[in-house]
Amino acid sequence: DVKVTQSSRYLVKRTGEKVFLECVQDMDHENMFWYRQDPGLGLRLIYFSYDVKMKEKGDIPEGYSVSREKKERFSLILESASTNQTSMYLCASSAPDRTPYEQYFGPGTRLTVT
Amino acid sequence: GENVEQHPSTLSVQEGDSAVIKCTYSDSASNYFPWYKQELGKRPQLIIDIRSNVGEKKDQRIAVTLNKTAKHFSLHITETQPEDSAVYFCAASQAGGGNKLTFGTGTQLKVEL
Secondary structure: OOOEEEOOOEEEEOOOOOEEEEEEEOOOOOEEEEEEEEOOOEEEEEEEEOOOOOOEEOOOOOOEEEEEEEOOEEEEEEOOOOHHHOEEEEEEEEOOOOOOOOOEEOOOEEEEEO | OOOEEEEOOEEEEEOOOOEEEEEEEOOOOOOEEEEEEEOOOOOOEEEEEEEOOOOEEEEOOEEEEEEOOOOEEEEEEOOOOHHHOEEEEEEEEOOOOOOOOEEOOOEEEEEEO
8 A cells, every 4th residue: 555654744834944845655656746735726746756866847846946865755845935835735656657657645734834 | 838727616416416527638748637536634546547549438437538639538427426525636647647747726526415
């Protein structure tokens, strides 16, 4: 059973703080993804990674960076948190060569920036 | 890049009725179209997917149809039940399964007793 975990379910940070969100998967998946979910906007891709130390920008990378030092761990970094980054953040992982090609999501981190 | 539009944003049906959610995509290179279901407070989960070489796929009460010419695909749920109440997301990928997805904005389905 695939397990994707995220470091926090709820997080409250102040404007300007550096924020780290961590995601760990235990299924040896090559691909990992960070999304943010906002009402009416669906799931928007921030960054993704196909391999260790590899990253690619998604649709909304501004204000974010990522790190993947180990295959099982993918971190999202907010260098200087702003109120417009208040959102639900979802991590996901997948194996591109294994059906049913599902992206397995973590439980999400609800981040509030005040 | 790819753009996926999804309609309607909310859908209310009576238990036992059918529900249809429609999506359009912009990039003709897209070749994989999954549907995810997200129950309240839970993570999204894949419920059905279709590849571009297939026009229709069924799994019990759910089915997906794909019209490549029109760049349109739909989710059909028959004999709806209260447990079908959730947010449904369509998505499209140019790189096949397991890779980068572009999601639609979601449809809140409510099945009323």
